[in-house]
Amino acid sequence: MPRVTPTAPPTTDNPRARFAETQKRATLRAAQEANRRRALPRWAEPAMKIARRSAPLVALLAVGGWVWGSGYGELLVHAATDKVLTASVEAGLSVQDVTVVGREKAAQADLLNALAVQRGTPILAFDPHHARTSLEQIPWVRQARVERRLPDTIAITITEREPMALWQHDRQMRLIDADGIVLTANDLSKWPNLPLLVGPDAPKRGPALLHMLAKQPAIAQMVEAAVLVGGRRWDLRLKNGIDIRLPEHDVPEALHQLAMIQQTNDVLNKDVVAIDLRIPDRLSVQTSAAAADLRRKPPEKKQKT
Numbered sequence: 001m002p003r004v005t006p007t008a009p010p011t012t013d014n015p016r017a018r019f020a021e022t023q024k025r026a027t028l029r030a031a032q033e034a035n036r037r038r039a040l041p042r043w044a045e046p047a048m049k050i051a052r053r054s055a056p057l058v059a060l061l062a063v064g065g066w067v068w069g070s071g072y073g074e075l076l077v078h079a080a081t082d083k084v085l086t087a088s089v090e091a092g093l094s095v096q097d098v099t100v101v102g103r104e105k106a107a108q109a110d111l112l113n114a115l116a117v118q119r120g121t122p123i124l125a126f127d128p129h130h131a132r133t134s135l136e137q138i139p140w141v142r143q144a145r146v147e148r149r150l151p152d153t154i155a156i157t158i159t160e161r162e163p164m165a166l167w168q169h170d171r172q173m174r175l176i177d178a179d180g181i182v183l184t185a186n187d188l189s190k191w192p193n194l195p196l197l198v199g200p201d202a203p204k205r206g207p208a209l210l211h212m213l214a215k216q217p218a219i220a221q222m223v224e225a226a227v228l229v230g231g232r233r234w235d236l237r238l239k240n241g242i243d244i245r246l247p248e249h250d251v252p253e254a255l256h257q258l259a260m261i262q263q264t265n266d267v268l269n270k271d272v273v274a275i276d277l278r279i280p281d282r283l284s285v286q287t288s289a290a291a292a293d294l295r296r297k298p299p300e301k302k303q304k305t
Contacts, residue, residue: 095121096152105160105183106140114138115146115154123148139183163191165206168198168225178207199228209234212252216259222268233278243274250280257283 095117103111114134117126128146135144135158143159161177166188175183175191180203197206205228213220225237234251236244247254254277261283262268267275276284 092151093123094152095119095123095126095154098154098156100156100158102158102160106138106158110138110140111135111156111158115156117154123150123152123154126154128154139181163194164210165195165197166191167203167206168196169200169202176203176206180204180206195223196225197228198225199231201231202226202228205231205234209251212255215252216255218262219255219259238268240268242268242272245274245276245278247278247280253280 096119098112098115098117100108100111114137115131116134117131126148128148131146131154132144135141135146135156140160141158142161145157147155149155161179161181161183163175163183164178165176167174167176167182172185173188174185175188175194176197177183182203195210197203206226209226210220213223222238222240223236224239227235227237229235233248234246236246238244244258258275258277267285271288272285273288274286276286
């Protein structure tokens with residue numbers, strides 16, 4: 001039988017054995033780490049890094065939310081704001097002048113009330129956007145632009161509305177513009193040449209009618225008032241007392257027909273009470289009793305000489 005010689009187990013005193021044992025342990029740890037990484041999703045490690053970095057910010061936000069919710073934070077903000085505004089006034093940043101461009105009819109007092117600012121007010125506390133909205137609530141103001149001009153001036157530029165007509169409703173007269181906005185009910189004698197619209201919905205429907213009349217200037221210059229009948233159609237009252245009954249639809253065609261007849265027959269300067277244009281392609285003329293008597297009276301015979 002062959003002889004078997006037993007070998008001694010490696011001892012830690014052998015450098016090669018120690019190196020082999022170290023490598024074995026390192027390999028085992030690497031395998032275990034790889035197994036742990038494979039057990040987690042790919043997004044887990046980046047998410048954990050983000051969570052570790054954002055934890056202080058989340059904690060700060062949570063504390064800030066609690067402070068603000070308790071009302072103490074708001075008090076701190078107001079106190080700090082007041083200190084900043086007080087310091088700005090001491091530095092010369094306060095309202096000392098208000099300039100207005102474009103004002104003709106709007107009352108100066110209405111503009112100042114809309115601004116809600118006084119001399120000495122911190123100009124940094126003035127809100128131009130809120131002031132613009134308030135100014136455009138004034139009937140005469142169509143559009144406004146508001147600027148802060150440091151250190152001490154508020155500059156306003158406004159575009160005013162243009163009067164379009166006088167509106168009569170419930171026995172009251174008002175001045176309106178092309179959008180049907182009531183501008184004023186005072187000093188209406190300043191606008192004696194404006195047309196008169198009558199009826200509850202006249203401001204809404206009036207601009208379209210006046211636009212159609214503007215295309216027939218020979219008729220428009222004779223109109224004294226326009227009465228909205230039943231909220232559907234218009235009757236025109238001319239300055240010489242003649243009534244023109246317009247149709248509900250096809251108003252431009254009816255006005256053109258009236259203008260052509262006026263041009264050829266001068267019908268609006270004759271003894272006429274009313275003209276009815278409500279039936280398409282037909283014009284009905286109502287004359288006065290005096291004109292009817294003249295038509296019924298036989299012509300006088302000429303005497304022979």
